[in-house]
Amino acid sequence: MRSLxxxxxxxxxxxxxxxxxAAVIWIYVxxxxxLEHVLDTRLQEAARMVASLASGFDGLPGSSAPAAVQPLxxxxxxxxxxxxxxxxxxVAKSSGAPDQQLSPAASGFSDRIIDGExxxxxxxxxxxxxxxVMVGDRVGLRERxxxxxxxxxxxxALLIAPLLGAAIWASVGQGLxxxxxxxxxxxxxxxxxMRHVATDRAPAEVRPLAVALxxxxxxxxxxxxxxxxxxxxxxxELRTPLxxxxxxxxxxxxxxxxxxxxxxxxxxxxxxxxxxxLVRQLLTIARLDSDTVDAPLAPVAVGPILEExxxxxxxxxxxxxxxxxxxxxxxxNTNAECLQLALRNLHENAIQHTRxxxxxxxxxxxxxxxxxEGPGIPADELDQIGKRFFRGRLRSPVGSGLGLxxxxxxxxxxxxxxxxxxxxxxxxxxxxxxxxxxxxxGAAA
Amino acid sequence: xxxxxVEDDPILSDGLxxxxxxxxxxxxxxxxCEDADAALATSRYSAVVLDIMLPDGSGLExxxxxxxxxxxxxxxxxxxxxxxxxxxxxxxSGADDYLAKPFxxxxxxxxxxxxxxxxxxxxxxxxxxxxxxxxxxxxSATVAGEPINLSRREFAILAALMERPExxxxxxxxxxxxYGWQEDVESNAVEVHIHNLRNKIGKDAxxxxxxxxxxxxxxx
Numbered sequence: 001m002r003s004l005x006x007x008x009x010x011x012x013x014x015x016x017x018x019x020x021x022a023a024v025i026w027i028y029v030x031x032x033x034x035l036e037h038v039l040d041t042r043l044q045e046a047a048r049m050v051a052s053l054a055s056g057f058d059g060l061p062g063s064s065a066p067a068a069v070q071p072l073x074x075x076x077x078x079x080x081x082x083x084x085x086x087x088x089x090x091v092a093k094s095s096g097a098p099d100q101q102l103s104p105a106a107s108g109f110s111d112r113i114i115d116g117e118x119x120x121x122x123x124x125x126x127x128x129x130x131x132x133v134m135v136g137d138r139v140g141l142r143e144r145x146x147x148x149x150x151x152x153x154x155x156x157a158l159l160i161a162p163l164l165g166a167a168i169w170a171s172v173g174q175g176l177x178x179x180x181x182x183x184x185x186x187x188x189x190x191x192x193x194m195r196h197v198a199t200d201r202a203p204a205e206v207r208p209l210a211v212a213l214x215x216x217x218x219x220x221x222x223x224x225x226x227x228x229x230x231x232x233x234x235x236x237e238l239r240t241p242l243x244x245x246x247x248x249x250x251x252x253x254x255x256x257x258x259x260x261x262x263x264x265x266x267x268x269x270x271x272x273x274x275x276x277x278l279v280r281q282l283l284t285i286a287r288l289d290s291d292t293v294d295a296p297l298a299p300v301a302v303g304p305i306l307e308e309x310x311x312x313x314x315x316x317x318x319x320x321x322x323x324x325x326x327x328x329x330x331x332x333n334t335n336a337e338c339l340q341l342a343l344r345n346l347h348e349n350a351i352q353h354t355r356x357x358x359x360x361x362x363x364x365x366x367x368x369x370x371x372x373e374g375p376g377i378p379a380d381e382l383d384q385i386g387k388r389f390f391r392g393r394l395r396s397p398v399g400s401g402l403g404l405x406x407x408x409x410x411x412x413x414x415x416x417x418x419x420x421x422x423x424x425x426x427x428x429x430x431x432x433x434x435x436x437x438x439x440x441x442g443a444a445a
Numbered sequence: 446x447x448x449x450x451v452e453d454d455p456i457l458s459d460g461l462x463x464x465x466x467x468x469x470x471x472x473x474x475x476x477x478c479e480d481a482d483a484a485l486a487t488s489r490y491s492a493v494v495l496d497i498m499l500p501d502g503s504g505l506e507x508x509x510x511x512x513x514x515x516x517x518x519x520x521x522x523x524x525x526x527x528x529x530x531x532x533x534x535x536x537x538s539g540a541d542d543y544l545a546k547p548f549x550x551x552x553x554x555x556x557x558x559x560x561x562x563x564x565x566x567x568x569x570x571x572x573x574x575x576x577x578x579x580x581x582x583x584x585s586a587t588v589a590g591e592p593i594n595l596s597r598r599e600f601a602i603l604a605a606l607m608e609r610p611e612x613x614x615x616x617x618x619x620x621x622x623x624y625g626w627q628e629d630v631e632s633n634a635v636e637v638h639i640h641n642l643r644n645k646i647g648k649d650a651x652x653x654x655x656x657x658x659x660x661x662x663x664x665x
Contacts, residue, residue, distance in 0.1 A: 267460065397455045
């Protein structure tokens with residue numbers, strides 16, 4: 001049964017029905033025993049009464065002939081009475097009483113079948129007056145009494161049953177109203193309405209649901225906000241260079257001063273270079289995103305790759321790059337392309353942020369680190385870096401916010417991890433690549 | 446016009462400076478909210494070109510702060526987001542106009558002229574004082590219908606004086622209109638420009654109030 005209301009209704013109605021039925025059975029059994037007792041006592045008293053009456057007549061009138069049997073009056077035919085002499089002649093019987101002897105027993109209760117009907121009979125023997133009195137009633141009559149009693153009980157119950165059902169239906173509906181109200185409230189909402197459902201007025205049974213729902217709403221809202229942020233960051237990073245290009249182009253077209261024209265054209269060249277890098281990074285991200293399988297691993301010499309990157313990255317005269325001998329000699333079980341992507345973006349980042357100073361590459365056990373002498377990263381931004389298009393407060397003028405996202409993606413493909421921290425005791429950033437995170441799990445598999 | 450450009454992208458910022466200078470404006474450029482706040486607190490600008498996404502915060506925050514201290518400097522927002530909701534929240538934060546990147550330089554300059562004009566209480570694009578008519582859109586000027594040739598700085602001084610003809614402008618105020626931070630101010634530049642202007646538009650066109658400054662002469 002899918003409907004909570006129907007289920008509750010069915011449960012309440014059947015529980016009520018069962019209780020009623022049990023009560024009826026109880027009353028039936030209980031009153032039946034009680035009734036038997038009462039009727040048996042009546043039989044007993046009637047028999048004794050008749051016996052004492054009959055003993056008053058000496059030499060019973062009908063003692064000579066059964067034809068002279070006297071009617072003893074009627075109990076509305078409920079009770080039948082027979083008076084027999086001890087030698088087996090019927091002396092008298094009540095009207096409607098059967099002719100057959102009611103009971104063979106000399107005294108006490110007995111059950112008999114007479115003319116196909118069950119009887120309950122009580123006999124009293126009076127030896128002094130040569131009498132045996134038998135009083136009996138039909139068991140069928142007794143049954144009818146009990147049945148009538150139960151019918152009397154059941155009839156009002158059956159009349160009340162629909163009313164009770166309606167009352168239960170209405171109460172269940174009333175009890176489920178908070179749920180319905182919540183559903184209506186949620187249905188009526190705008191798609192972007194992420195306000196929490198009120199939990200203070202919710203009943204205790206609905207509250208866990210409301211709390212869980214609020215948790216879900218919060219998570220959906222956070223995911224949406226993150227998506228909006230990424231979209232906004234992306235729009236900014238993609239459209240700003242275009243705006244710069246267009247503005248510089250219009251300056252070049254409008255200016256008459258050759259120096260201004262030349263300056264604008266030079267800026268256009270720089271802007272195109274930067275846009276080309278941005279496009280390259282976007283394509284790299286798209287490729288890393290679409291490639292869901294992990295990159296195949298093979299022994300890779302780190303030295304030549306890093307030297308090539310350093311040689312290909314332009315830097316100003318005041319910045320030096322040092323590659324420690326430990327890195328030059330390093331051979332890692334990794335993927336050459338992913339390693340190259342990670343090292344290149346980290347190196348470009350370090351060069352962009354170090355206006356003057358030294359960029360140092362070092363190696364540890366299964367780890368490569370790069371340290372720069374740039375401004376470092378504000379502590380509150382450390383957990384945000386690596387998000388796509390995120391650029392911190394201390395951004396370099398040429399970045400796009402994609403470099404570290406690429407590093408993370410590339411490293412994930414070879415089971416390596418990136419840890420970024422600020423250098424201790426001096427300004428600058430330390431980025432550490434730890435390899436072999438996957439290698440151990442891969443070996444176990 | 447003296448314009449403050451708040452934009453962190455070096456190429457766009459440089460382009461705005463060069464481009465707006467071509468339209469006769471003096472441009473100062475800053476990269477962060479903090480620097481913009483400091484610049485606005487110390488100098489008077491005809492208008493601000495404000496990028497929304499800045500390294501140290503949102504341009505909208507800066508705008509609200511500005512309006513919060515009753516600074517009515519006209520602000521034109523530059524933003525990469527161009528949904529209706531973004532435009533509405535930008536304008537409701539106190540912006541006077543809104544342009545989505547990438548934009549047209551001429552349109553930006555025209556919109557800046559418009560919001561500056563509105564701020565000065567004028568609806569007509571040309572500035573008129575007696576027989577003198579200035580057209581900021583193309584930096585042209587006429588006296589009694591005759592075109593006259595003004596240099597960029599002469600035009601800027603005349604425009605500053607004609608914005609509120611009754612008001613006296615001090616020499617420092619005029620210098621501020623003429624020169625950005627990077628430019629060196631020649632000590633008697635304003636006097637030289639005023640002298641040249643009088644030669645071109647008439648001796649009585651500009652009055653000198655000794656020790657106070659300059660204002661436009663009375664019209665007949």
